Amino acid sequence: MAKLTKNQKAVQGKFDSEKEYSLEAASKLVKEITFTKFDSSVDVDIRLGVDPKKADQMVRGVVALPHGTGKDVRVLVLCTPDKEQEAKDAGAEYVGLDDFIQKIEKGWLEFDVVITTPTVMAKVGKLGRVLGPRNLMPNPKSGTVTLEVGKAVKDIKLGKIDFKVDKTGIIHTSIGKVSFTPEKIVENANELFQTILKLKPSSAKGTYVKSITLSSTMSPGIIIDKSSVNGI
Numbered sequence: 001m002a003k004l005t006k007n008q009k010a011v012q013g014k015f016d017s018e019k020e021y022s023l024e025a026a027s028k029l030v031k032e033i034t035f036t037k038f039d040s041s042v043d044v045d046i047r048l049g050v051d052p053k054k055a056d057q058m059v060r061g062v063v064a065l066p067h068g069t070g071k072d073v074r075v076l077v078l079c080t081p082d083k084e085q086e087a088k089d090a091g092a093e094y095v096g097l098d099d100f101i102q103k104i105e106k107g108w109l110e111f112d113v114v115i116t117t118p119t120v121m122a123k124v125g126k127l128g129r130v131l132g133p134r135n136l137m138p139n140p141k142s143g144t145v146t147l148e149v150g151k152a153v154k155d156i157k158l159g160k161i162d163f164k165v166d167k168t169g170i171i172h173t174s175i176g177k178v179s180f181t182p183e184k185i186v187e188n189a190n191e192l193f194q195t196i197l198k199l200k201p202s203s204a205k206g207t208y209v210k211s212i213t214l215s216s217t218m219s220p221g222i223i224i225d226k227s228s229v230n231g232i
Contacts, residue, residue, distance in 0.1 A: 044175055064191070196209075
């Protein structure tokens with residue numbers, strides 16, 4: 001049997017992998033069982049009782065986290081020249097069109113979010129094979145295809161995130177950093193949960209939210225007691 005490290009032993013003393021914790025307790029515990037030297041992300045995995053293969057059960061949405069994600073989000077805006085200054089003034093790191101499309105086709109991916117306008121989607125659409133698998137393709141439902149590029153950039157910088165159920169029925173997303181207070185983690189998590197509850201497909205049968213797990217980048221997953229989350 002492999003020998004446990006000092007940090008692994010410390011985690012074992014504080015954490016029971018079989019136990020369900022309230023959201024408040026888990027938000028405190030995730031800070032205690034994270035030992036990375038960097039500021040780890042706090043993530044949630046929400047298993048839903050939906051069939052993502054059915055179009056009417058695809059759960060996707062956006063939510064503005066009250067305390068942001070704690071990440072420096074690099075935004076690329078693909079737009080016509082008349083929108084470039086608006087995007088730059090809002091804080092976008094990269095602004096342009098044809099040159100950036102060519103760079104992406106050659107493998108450049110040094111950005112976290114892509115925003116574009118409806119007028120250039122015909123050009124941007126050919127990037128689907130590159131951006132789609134990485135969940136980076138602009139989409140009107142997520143607010144990343146819009147004429148209000150300045151507002152879209154500001155919203156993302158302030159903590160607006162896009163989430164989508166994967167093919168296994170799980171939504172995985174970051175809701176903050178380990179350096180956040182437990183209260184901020186709870187408030188961000190609740191904002192996400194309430195948004196997902198509102199998106200329940202009418203065709204989904206049985207239990208909608210099957211399980212919730214909270215973790216950090218390098219910590220084990222903490223099972224959340226669903227009864228501690230309002231509305232579930």
